[in-house]
Structures are given as C-alpha cells and as structure tokens.
Amino acid sequence: MTDERPLIGVSTYLETGARWGVWELEAALLPAGYFRLVQRAGGLAAMLPPDAPDRAAAVVARLDGLVVAGGPDVDPARYGADRDPRTGPPAHARDAWELALIEAAVAARVPLLGVCRGMQLLNVALGGTLVQHLDGHAEVVGVFGRHPVRPVPGTRYAAIVPEETSVPTYHHQAVDRLGTGLLPSAHAADGTVEAIELPDTDAWTLGVQWHPEMGEDDRVMRALVRAAATARPSRRSEGTRP
Template sequence: MDRRPFIGVSTYLVDASWSDWRDRPVALVPDRYTAYVRNSGGIAVLLPPDAPERAPEVLARLDALVIAGGPDLDPAYYGQPRHPRTEVDSPERDVWEAALIRAALAAGIPLLGICRGMQVLNVVCGGTLLQHLPDVVSPDVHGGSPGKYGEHAVRPVPGTLLGGLLPESELTVPTFHHQAVDRLGDGLRVSAHAPDGTIEAVEGPGFTLGVQWHPEQGEDLRVMQALVRAATAARTMPLEAVEAMGAVVLG
C-alpha cells in the first residue's frame, strides 16, 4: 500500500508559556492546520525556519508544501515603505518561506499558500501587496475581529484549477486578513475574487495555489484533498536531483 504523502507546513516563531516556562521562543502552528492535513489524507510535517540554502534539501524529503498564515511580510521585499498598520516581526520566517516557495516552484512540488502564504507566493513571483485593505475597500469584511475569524463570499473563476475544485459560482469562507494581492506576480493568474473585487486566490504552473482565506478553519476539505492527491501522484524528486539545482535564497 502506498504511504500517505508527507505535507510540510511552515510554522510561526513566537514567545509562548506553558507549565513552569514563561515567554520561551517556540516554533508552532495552530492545530487546525495539522488537522486539515491529517483529515485530508496526508501527514503533516512542521517546518521551523532554517537556513534558506537548505530549502531544496528539505523539500526533497517531502511530497507537498503548505505555507501557513501569520504576520505580515516585510514590504521591503516588494519595494515599499512600511504602512503604519503593517506588522512585521518574523524576518527569519520571511526569508525561510520565500526560499521554500522558490525551491517548490523550481522542483514542481505541489504548493498551497494560505493567507500570508498566498501573499508570500505572489511577492516571490515579483508581485506586490496592498498593505492595508480597509484603505481601499469599504466596508471591510475581510478582517474578522480580534481572536475571531470572519466570513465573506468568494467567487472562483471558471476554467481555473480552483474553479475545478470549487465549482460553485459563490461560496462562503472563513477569513482574517488586512492585506491582499495588488500587482499580480509573474506566471500567476487570478482564480477567485471577493464580491468587492479583492483577489482571493492565485495559481501557477502544476499544482501551485494560493488562497487568501483560511480553509483550515472550516469543514470544507476539497482544497487540501486536492493537494494530497497531487502530492501522491507527483511524489518528491530524488534528493540528488534537487541538490543539483543549487541553493535557493530570497533575492
């Protein structure tokens, strides 16, 4: 019997407290991500930030990659000054996730970016971000409330990868974001919008997909199940082939 595919999931770097320990640095990700992978037929493998040149070697041992949500990407990576509402506090994660995405794109490894993950994908491909969506969209329905996800409609684009996975003309999704894609990255196309015009999904060659919402917070497994199927079909490249591509770093 074929093994279940290993799905790498990027992690947060935060200070956390537990038992007798207080404010210790940890690498973690909300359990909804790992449950999302597990309930869709995959095995979640957590990926704490590492040296970016090791990204190809890491991906050689995985079957697919998920870039999780989290804090804002440093706008210096797409050539903009920081907006007063942009929260940048994870430089190691910025570099590491960009390296993972570059390595996944180079190797053709199935890739899913969720919320921040979609934004990093767009920037790695040369795109830019709207740093504070409420400045341009009113009323803002994307941000939820402190500690609570919101909901809004998205409209998949027919004829796209996402449109095939989610064939409804409109569906309601869990959401929590204040940034969004502005200029689309090279090689990507839009595969869903919100009713207010905000780009809600992008996709690229093979199984390269980014969604702006948080599917792991809902009950709909179709996007992750599709990633697991793609990972099962593709598997990983041999380690020697990936290492031959050389180090992949954030430019």
C-alpha cells in the first residue's frame, strides 16, 4: 500500500565538532522540532544536507514541499552589503545550497516555507536585502522569546492565521528591501516584517521570521502540507516529478 502523505524536505545545518557517543565529527544536524512538526502536520519529513548547488533542481523534483530551516546569518556578500561587526560568520556551503533549493522550488512551483533564516534567504534569492542587526533583538544567546505578530489582511498568511498571535522568535536580523514580487504578510508591533509571500502565483511560497517548530501552533505547516498534497498531482501530470 502506497503512503500518500506528501514528502517534505527540510534543509539542515552543517556543523563541525558534533558529538554522540565516542564520536566527534562533522555532521548534518536538524533540531527535532522541524521534522516533528512536519510529521504532526501530516507530512513525511526528509532531511536535506548541503550538496552541490547544481543538484538542487533534481532534489526538489523528488519533493512535494520544501522547508528551509533557521540557522546562521546569511553572508552579506549575497545581497551586496559590507559585513556588520555583529553579523555572524558565513556559512558558504549552506548559503549556496539553500539559495539553489529556493530558486529550484520557485521555478518548479514546489510549495516552500522559509523559517527565520529561510525567510531571509527567500528574500535574498529574489533580490532583496537584510537589516544586519536589530538593536534589542536576540540579546540572550540561545533563549527563544515571544512577541505578537499581526497578519496583513488579504494575504495568504492571513487566510491561514487570521488573528494576531504570539510567536516563538529568536533573531537579530530582518528583511530590509523586499525581493522582486514579494509582499509582506505579517508585521511585529515595531513594524518589522515578520512574514513574506509570493502572491498571485500557482506556487505556495511563504516565509516566516519566527520559529513555528518551537511552538504548538501548527497551522502554517499544515497549510504547507496541504499545498504540497494539492500540487503533487498537477506536477506529476506535467512531468516535473518522477
């Protein structure tokens, strides 16, 4: 019997010095909250470690949906900026791989959710820029905070979460100039863009600045999984998935 749950790929960290048992090696890592949220939302989760960017289209062709996970700061060179002293060290391999995944997903109309760094990379992939440091944000290392996020009426995000809601967050960077075609779909009280999306397309493309995998509200992930299940038959008929 075939399992018809959508296959959702989730990008991973690539870290040195990871330890388990007696081993200390380079490893592709993913906080468990991500795959558990995909599973809870009705999808099958697949981890996507960094690979050669020219393989991204082949990987995306085998997926029903894509999640670009949170992580380190995007290299400012990717959006033509000088490095702020408060910007973290670059993750060159991960930047290249995830930008290629995003471009492949947008081109193939594969439903895409960017989480925190993933939202920022989505903006950069479409020609946008980032604020490299927000004063007063992420002051306590490794501690998630919460703040309210207000949806923009008429957007895809507002259709999923129509009310103001408190979200788990940990970031010190944010969207500055929006990438081509992107619209803001949620804001924090101080005006920071908290969600972006591509409207009026066949594809389901959304980025959120917070971390849904750290909370109990799974509506955004459930919406991605539904979109992935809906898009799969049409993509198969068009020959875009094996």
